[in-house]
Amino acid sequence: MSYKASKDRYENMPYNRCGNSGLMLPAISLGLWHNFGDVDDFENCRKMVHRAFDLGITHFDLANNYGPSAGSAESNFGKILKKDLASHRDELIISTKAGYMMWDGPYGDWGSRKYLLASLDQSLKRLGVDYVDIFYSHRPDPQTPIEETMRALGSAVRQGKALYVGLSNYTAEQTVDAIAVLKQFGIPCLIHQPSYSMLNRWVEDGLLDVVEEEGIGCIAFSPLAQGKLTDKYLNGIPEDSRAAKAHGFLQKNDITDKLLKTVGSLNKIAADRGQSLAQMALAWVLKDDRITSAIVGASKVEQIEQNIAALENNVFSSDEIFAIEKILVPLQ
Numbered sequence: 001m002s003y004k005a006s007k008d009r010y011e012n013m014p015y016n017r018c019g020n021s022g023l024m025l026p027a028i029s030l031g032l033w034h035n036f037g038d039v040d041d042f043e044n045c046r047k048m049v050h051r052a053f054d055l056g057i058t059h060f061d062l063a064n065n066y067g068p069s070a071g072s073a074e075s076n077f078g079k080i081l082k083k084d085l086a087s088h089r090d091e092l093i094i095s096t097k098a099g100y101m102m103w104d105g106p107y108g109d110w111g112s113r114k115y116l117l118a119s120l121d122q123s124l125k126r127l128g129v130d131y132v133d134i135f136y137s138h139r140p141d142p143q144t145p146i147e148e149t150m151r152a153l154g155s156a157v158r159q160g161k162a163l164y165v166g167l168s169n170y171t172a173e174q175t176v177d178a179i180a181v182l183k184q185f186g187i188p189c190l191i192h193q194p195s196y197s198m199l200n201r202w203v204e205d206g207l208l209d210v211v212e213e214e215g216i217g218c219i220a221f222s223p224l225a226q227g228k229l230t231d232k233y234l235n236g237i238p239e240d241s242r243a244a245k246a247h248g249f250l251q252k253n254d255i256t257d258k259l260l261k262t263v264g265s266l267n268k269i270a271a272d273r274g275q276s277l278a279q280m281a282l283a284w285v286l287k288d289d290r291i292t293s294a295i296v297g298a299s300k301v302e303q304i305e306q307n308i309a310a311l312e313n314n315v316f317s318s319d320e321i322f323a324i325e326k327i328l329v330p331l332q
């Protein structure tokens with residue numbers, strides 16, 4: 001299979017400014033946490049990346065440990081980049097992260113300078129690139145001084161190995177501190193990457209105010225709650241779903257009766273809007289102007305197509321918002 005990018009790939013996707021920076025991100029980005037590892041079908045990975053790019057997705061989100069095996073999502077994306085997208089490198093925003101367990105011993109986890117910079121070098125090799133566009137501290141490290149972790153991010157930029165830096169999974173308070181330290185080093189923070197969905201609304205309690213006040217972007221991960229905010233589990237757990245897979249983070253026992261009741265009610269509102277539940281869940285996350293982009297995961301090309309079509313109907317009436325809140329309130 002040879003790949004030629006679609007000529008009309010920039011015609012429909014909206015690109016949102018990332019905080020006060022010069023960078024624009026697509027409203028929907030693709031994440032390679034699951035389904036892009038060496039346990040997965042490489043040709044399917046390739047097809048998903050092609051289709052995403054053809055539909056205007058310019059941003060691909062990775063981390064050192066995505067797979068399984070850890071590192072294999074970066075290697076697979078690197079192969080696809082080399083084979084098919086090399087001539088489009090300047091059209092792509094590739095992000096990676098370090099912060100979770102990656103290799104044995106005291107230097108392969110958390111937030112030390114030793115770990116972050118060694119991990120970034122490994123990521124660049126696997127991806128086959130000279131630099132990534134965004135390098136994240138994947139999580140705050142309570143044992144390492146914030147100055148050390150932020151200085152390591154700053155070094156990545158100064159060494160030309162990352163164009164921008166970001167924070168992921170930092171609380172509102174930790175974000176304020178980290179941004180202040182980065183500023184001291186003359187390095188702007190581009191973006192925060194928190195979890196956010198109709199089923200997980202912690203960012204509404206302070207973090208979204210911080211990103212707005214600080215003028216940084218916010219890219220929501222797991223906007224479909226790993227697939228729970230779709231219609232896929234309404235009639236049982238499909239064999240090829242994340243909840244059924246042994247290596248997935250979603251477990252069969254996460255699909256509870258209480259969840260299915262909530263999802264069933266949301267599904268009815270989505271149907272009244274003429275959307276799938278996945279589409280409504282994405283539109284719901286993106287309705288807040290402070291959200292620059294939503295990073296979706298996918299196991300099939302059709303999911304990417306369906307998810308991008310969410311952008312065709314992303315306005316909610318006050319009645320719809322009220323009805324959705326009523327369903328979500330018992331979960332808060």
Ligand SMILES: NC(=O)c1ccc[n+]([C@@H]2O[C@H](COP(=O)([O-])OP(=O)(O)OC[C@H]3O[C@@H](n4cnc5c(N)ncnc54)[C@H](OP(=O)(O)O)[C@@H]3O)[C@@H](O)[C@H]2O)c1
Nearest residue numbers: 031032033221222223224225226227230241242296297299
């Ligand atoms: N910074 C962090 O700590 C962190 C943590 C987690 C994720 N992330 C990032 O966020 C990305 C997205 O996370 P996620 O994969 O959990 O996101 P998600 O979009 O909430 O869930 C993706 C899963 O939902 C299902 N799905 C997607 N579209 C669907 C559709 N239209 N209809 C039915 N099912 C659909 C698929 O499940 P099946 O596989 O069952 O088909 C897919 O694998 C990751 O790849 C990663 O880049 C970051």
